[in-house]
Amino acid sequence: MSDTTARPTPYGARGADSTGGAGSTGSTALGLDSISKSFGGLHVLSSVTFDVPEATVFGIAGPNGAGKTTLLNLLTGFGTFSGGRMTIHGQDATGKDARAISALGVARTFQNIRLFRGLTVREQVEAGTYRHRKASLLSSLAVSPTDRRDRQETRAAAEEVLEFVGLADQADRLAETMSYGDQRRIEIARALATRPTLLMLDEPTAGMNDADWLPIAELLDRLRSDGMTVVVVEHNMRLLERSCDRVAVIAAGEVIAEDEPYTCLRRPEVRRAYFGK
Numbered sequence: 001m002s003d004t005t006a007r008p009t010p011y012g013a014r015g016a017d018s019t020g021g022a023g024s025t026g027s028t029a030l031g032l033d034s035i036s037k038s039f040g041g042l043h044v045l046s047s048v049t050f051d052v053p054e055a056t057v058f059g060i061a062g063p064n065g066a067g068k069t070t071l072l073n074l075l076t077g078f079g080t081f082s083g084g085r086m087t088i089h090g091q092d093a094t095g096k097d098a099r100a101i102s103a104l105g106v107a108r109t110f111q112n113i114r115l116f117r118g119l120t121v122r123e124q125v126e127a128g129t130y131r132h133r134k135a136s137l138l139s140s141l142a143v144s145p146t147d148r149r150d151r152q153e154t155r156a157a158a159e160e161v162l163e164f165v166g167l168a169d170q171a172d173r174l175a176e177t178m179s180y181g182d183q184r185r186i187e188i189a190r191a192l193a194t195r196p197t198l199l200m201l202d203e204p205t206a207g208m209n210d211a212d213w214l215p216i217a218e219l220l221d222r223l224r225s226d227g228m229t230v231v232v233v234e235h236n237m238r239l240l241e242r243s244c245d246r247v248a249v250i251a252a253g254e255v256i257a258e259d260e261p262y263t264c265l266r267r268p269e270v271r272r273a274y275f276g277k
């Protein structure tokens with residue numbers, strides 16, 4: 001793993017170190033070295049090793065039960081490593097909890113949609129800006145004279161993110177009334193509102209039809225153009241091929257292939273893992 005403190009620009013290329021250009025800087029956003037995880041006697045991950053370069057989209061594929069979500073959980077501070085080492089933007093992040101991982105610039109979405117019931121689209125995203133606000137989440141959601149300025153900043157930040165993901169015109173709708181695809185985009189918007197430099201998405205197109213997943217794929221393209229690093233766990237082969245720079249395939253807890261997507265997904269060992277032949 002390379003050791004670097006270089007940071008990509010946040011989405012929208014507004015970071016102080018912005019070069020205004022797209023594409024990888026050549027340094028490592030996420031480095032995994034021999035990660036393993038067991039639940040009791042059950043070995044779920046064995047010696048998972050790969051590097052994710054900055055400003056790239058990296059796919060993680062594999063059959064059901066392969067260990068993809070377990071890996072994403074470890075990488076975001078949910079659960080303890082049984083072995084191995086992880087770096088984020090060149091810093092050792094092994095064993096850090098979710099709060100510490102978030103402080104390193106990581107945000108994630110979950111396989112099952114986790115939106116707050118009863119909040120509008122805008123409020124869902126405002127909740128994500130909380131990490132950067134002086135006021136508490138509750139007070140920043142309330143309209144009070146004492147924190148009006150903070151409230152305005154929160155609103156502006158949420159609107160900027162909603163514009164970016166194409167949901168600005170839906171901001172005042174209750175999130176639970178939105179389509180499944182839009183709810184997924186709200187989740188991504190909420191993660192982006194934390195201003196991450198490394199975004200991890202767990203099956204962002206699960207259950208979607210073409211009309212829904214293509215906007216997600218286009219969103220990944222724009223995030224990469226703006227310097228974001230994205231790790232995406234996906235079953236959607238078309239998205240993996242279209243949007244990823246590299247893909248790692250995990251089967252039974254081991255990385256069985258890692259390459260650029262077209263080649264990787266056609267390897268015989270990958271076909272065997274998926275189709276048994």
Ligand SMILES: Nc1ncnc2c1ncn2[C@@H]1O[C@H](COP(=O)(O)OP(=O)(O)OP(=O)(O)O)[C@@H](O)[C@H]1O
Pocket residue numbers: 039042044062063064065066067068069070071
């Ligand atoms: N907390 C846990 N305790 C025991 N076993 C677990 C736990 N979490 C996951 N597992 C097991 O680890 C294995 C990998 O599960 P995981 O959810 O990571 O797979 P996955 O590749 O994400 O699957 P899918 O594509 O279906 O979401 C499974 O056998 C699962 O039952």
